Amino acid sequence: MNAILRPLVTALEELGLAEFLAGFSADSVDLADWARAVDLLDGELRTTAGFLLLGRPAKVDGLPTAVAAALPRLQEYGVALQRDNEAQLVDVSLFRAQGVWLFAEPPSIFQVRHYFGPDSLALARRISYRPDSRVLDLCAGPGFQGLIAAQLGARATLVELLDDVARVAALNAELNGVADRIEVLAGDLYAPLASDGRPFDRVVANIPFLPTPTPPGQEAAEQGGEDGFSVGRRVLEGLPRQLAPHGTAHLTALLFQAGDELLMAKELRDWAETHGCALAVSLTDEMAVDPGSDLVQTAVSDLLDADPGADAQALSSEVAEMFARRGATRARLSYLRIDHGVSGFRILDHTER
Numbered sequence: 001m002n003a004i005l006r007p008l009v010t011a012l013e014e015l016g017l018a019e020f021l022a023g024f025s026a027d028s029v030d031l032a033d034w035a036r037a038v039d040l041l042d043g044e045l046r047t048t049a050g051f052l053l054l055g056r057p058a059k060v061d062g063l064p065t066a067v068a069a070a071l072p073r074l075q076e077y078g079v080a081l082q083r084d085n086e087a088q089l090v091d092v093s094l095f096r097a098q099g100v101w102l103f104a105e106p107p108s109i110f111q112v113r114h115y116f117g118p119d120s121l122a123l124a125r126r127i128s129y130r131p132d133s134r135v136l137d138l139c140a141g142p143g144f145q146g147l148i149a150a151q152l153g154a155r156a157t158l159v160e161l162l163d164d165v166a167r168v169a170a171l172n173a174e175l176n177g178v179a180d181r182i183e184v185l186a187g188d189l190y191a192p193l194a195s196d197g198r199p200f201d202r203v204v205a206n207i208p209f210l211p212t213p214t215p216p217g218q219e220a221a222e223q224g225g226e227d228g229f230s231v232g233r234r235v236l237e238g239l240p241r242q243l244a245p246h247g248t249a250h251l252t253a254l255l256f257q258a259g260d261e262l263l264m265a266k267e268l269r270d271w272a273e274t275h276g277c278a279l280a281v282s283l284t285d286e287m288a289v290d291p292g293s294d295l296v297q298t299a300v301s302d303l304l305d306a307d308p309g310a311d312a313q314a315l316s317s318e319v320a321e322m323f324a325r326r327g328a329t330r331a332r333l334s335y336l337r338i339d340h341g342v343s344g345f346r347i348l349d350h351t352e353r
C-alpha cells in the first residue's frame with residue numbers, strides 16, 4: 001500500500017528537504033520564511049521545495065523521479081493536478097513538523113480548509129502517548145495530532161467533518177507509514193464511532209473556536225458560535241462516555257475574560273465536578289476584542305466569505321458588540337487538560353509569570 005508514498009518520503013529526505021525544513025523554528029511553520037529561503041536554493045531541491053512548499057507549478061520531467069511517480073496517487077487524493085508535463089499541488093503544501101510529514105495548508109490570515117497552525121504545534125507539545133494506547137482525535141483536519149500519536153505507537157481514530165479533508169488525513173497516514181495504526185472517519189464529532197466501542201485512553205480535540213454570531217438554530221458546525229465554545233461544549237458532553245477511566249483529554253479553546261475573570265470558569269468547574277474529572281485550563285496568548293482587533297477582523301472576514309455583499313463595518317460592530325454583551329474585555333488562547341477519575345479545577349495563567 002505504501003509502495004508509492006514511502007519512496008516519496010525517502011527521496012525527500014535524501015534530497016535534503018527534511019534538513020531544509022529543520023533549519024526553521026520548530027515552533028512555527030511560515031510560508032513567507034520558506035519563500036525567502038527557497039529562492040536561495042538551486043537545482044532539484046529548489047524545484048522540489050518550490051513545488052511542494054510554495055505551491056509553484058513544475059515540469060513533471062524536472063521533478064525527482066519519486067515525486068513524479070507519486071503524482072497519480074496525489075491526484076487520487078485530490079491534492080495535485082497534472083496536465084501533460086505540468087503539475088501543481090492544490091490548496092495544500094507538503095511539509096514536515098515535529099517529525100511528521102504533512103499535506104496541509106500552512107498558517108494563513110485567511111480561513112483555510114486543511115488546517116495546520118501554531119495551536120496544532122502547541123497542543124501536540126502538551127500530550128504524551130503510549131504505544132498501543134487508544135487515541136481519539138476529534139476535529140482531526142489533515143490529521144496532525146493523530147499522526148503524532150500513531151508515530152509514537154498508539155492506535156488513533158481520527159474524526160473530521162469534511163470528507164475531502166478526511167481524505168487528506170488518510171493520505172498523510174499512508175505517507176508517514178502509519179496507516180495500519182490509523183482509522184479515519186468522516187463525520188460530526190462522536191457520531192461516526194461504533195456505539196459499542198471501547199473508550200479511549202487519550203482524546204485530543206483542536207476544535208474550531210473562531211467566535212461568530214449565528215442566528216439561533218443555525219449553529220455552524222465548523223465554527224465556534226457566539227462564545228467560541230459551541231463545538232467544545234459538544235466535545236465535553238460526549239467525553240465522559242468516550243474517555244477511559246484514568247484517561248486524559250486535551251482541547252484547545254478561545255476563552256473570554258472580563259478583566260482577570262475567566263467567563264467560563266464556573267461552567268468548566270461545574271462540568272468537571274459533575275463528571276468526576278480534574279480540569280486544568282492553561283491561558284496563553286491574549287487577544288483584544290475591540291472592533292479593530294485581529295480577532296474581530298478575522299471573524300468578519302469569515303462572515304464576508306459566507307456573504308460577500310455584507311457591510312464589513314456593520315459586521316465589525318456586530319461582532320465587537322457580541323463580545324461586549326458578554327462582558328468580555330479580552331480573549332485568551334487556552335489549552336484544557338482533563339483527567340478522568342480524579343477531581344479538581346485549576347487555572348494556570350502564563351502571562352502572570
Ligand SMILES: C[S@@+](CC[C@H](N)C(=O)[O-])C[C@H]1O[C@@H](n2cnc3c(N)ncnc32)[C@H](O)[C@@H]1O
Nearest residue numbers: 115120139140141144160161188189206221222
Ligand atoms: C482547528 S482545525 C484542527 C486540525 C488539526 N486537528 C490540528 O490540530 O492541526 C479544526 C478541524 O475541525 C473540523 N471540524 C469542525 N467541526 C467539526 C465537527 N463537528 N466534527 C468533526 N470535525 C469538525 C474542521 O473541518 C477542521 O478541519
